[in-house]
Amino acid sequence: MKNIIVVTRNEELKQTIKKVCEVRMPKMNLSSISQDVYLENINAIPLEADIFLVESSSDGHSTELVLRKLAEIYPLTPIILLVTNQSQILLLQAIRAGVREVVNLPLVGKDLNEALDRVNKKISLNEFKNGKILSFLSCKGGSGVTFLSANTAYGLAELANKNTLLIDLNLQFGDAALYISDQKPTTTLADVCMEINRLDSDLLESSLIRVTPNCGVLAASTRINLDQEVNPEQIEIILELAKKNYEFILIDLGRQLTSTSLRALDKADIIFPILQQTLPYLRDGKQLIDMFLSFGYPKEKIEIIINRQKNDATVTLKDLEKTLAHEISHKMPNNFEVVNNSINLGVSPLEASKNSNLSKSLIEFVRHLTGIPVVPSKGIIRRLFNFSPILE
Ligand SMILES: Nc1ncnc2c1ncn2[C@@H]1O[C@H](COP(=O)(O)OP(=O)(O)OP(=O)(O)O)[C@@H](O)[C@H]1O
Ligand SMILES: [Mg+2]
DSSP states (O other): EEEEHHHOOOOOOOOHHHHHTSSSSSSSEEEOOOOHHHOGGGGGGGGTTTTEEEOOSSSHHHHHHHHHHHHHOOOTTEEEESSSSSSSSHHHHHHTTTOOOEEESSOHHHHHHHHHHHHHHHHHOOOOOOEEEEEOOOTTTTTSSSHHHHHHHHHHTTTTTTEEEEEOOOOOTTHHHHHHHOOOOOHHHHHHHHGGGGHHHHHHHHSEEEEEETTTEOOOOOOOHHHHOOOOOHHHHHHHHHHOOOEEEEEOOOOOOHHHHHHOOOOOOEEEEEEEHHHHHHHHHHHHHHHHHTOOOOOOOEEEEEEEEEETOSSSSHHHHHHTTOEEEEEEEEEHHHHHHHHHOOOOOHHTTTSSHHHHHHHHHHHHTTTTOOOOOOOOOHHHOOOOOOOO
């Protein structure tokens, strides 16, 4: 979410800007200060401004002062100037202060929206996101890799407002996109690999299924000879590019370990092996964890998730931790009805069954990943994540 600071004394103008920003996707967080406060006390401005909207006052002198001070203190933050008449002197001052856009007053919503779009585009081009790569995998089919990776991607985007990419690297049985959307992919991972020499941010972005403004999926191909079409070097290039453009990159690795999926594991910041409480999972899980340690992955890079957790299972969590010699980091409850409903409809339980135990665990998981501290639950997702725009 972008933080916009409006510098004006005009209450009516603030309300008009608020209305424009409220309907934008992703949402924009608004706060405002009056020019007087700003000039008297620089500390009145919150530091995390992404964009300034400055109304030019009737006396050009104070506008020039505001612009100069902002440019001096926040040289990298774009300024949009709102003007009643574009006098040459004012425009010259604006250019010197590095103003990116000038929008005429009285304000027309469309003009402000277009200016914000242009500024946003420039910001995201300049931003180096250094996204986190999270790899989800299993040693057995049907453990819940796709359900958990797809819904975590959805949760990061919708609850924590993180720009998120889900890559379906389950080359034989890829179906991640269908878990959170009803769209059929027109471009897939294999197509992106074929264009790897001219791959850039725009091409990657245009190859995604856009589930929500913040959540994109790079779907797996349905073609058969994918091992020949997707190789480790290509995956590395895609992940390096994705790290610059998305805050979180989640990978559904399925259950097969290939040279390509091993490269994705190498590049991962965190690996999430997904296990269930049965003996076969215990045996194969042990092999998987030992293999990761033999690769030299640090223990902290591996966070085990127990899916379909049951208190009365024969294999207890203690048994698992002892045999695996590794802590269980996360637990997802067993809720067949909610999961199957969600998969059949292609709608996340975070949307369709907000109050289910599974949604609550997914919320906790998103909190853990984003570092947002856990507060006593009030049961309402958006309130927990504190998203409401502010404008005094
Ligand atoms: N928390 C859960 N509670 C109840 N059932 C679940 C849960 N998670 C997954 N399932 C069941 O397991 C099935 C498989 O889930 P999912 O497709 O995510 O597994 P997968 O590991 O991706 O499988 P594959 O190896 O085939 O790709 C689901 O269709 C659902 O029936
Ligand atoms: Mg799967």
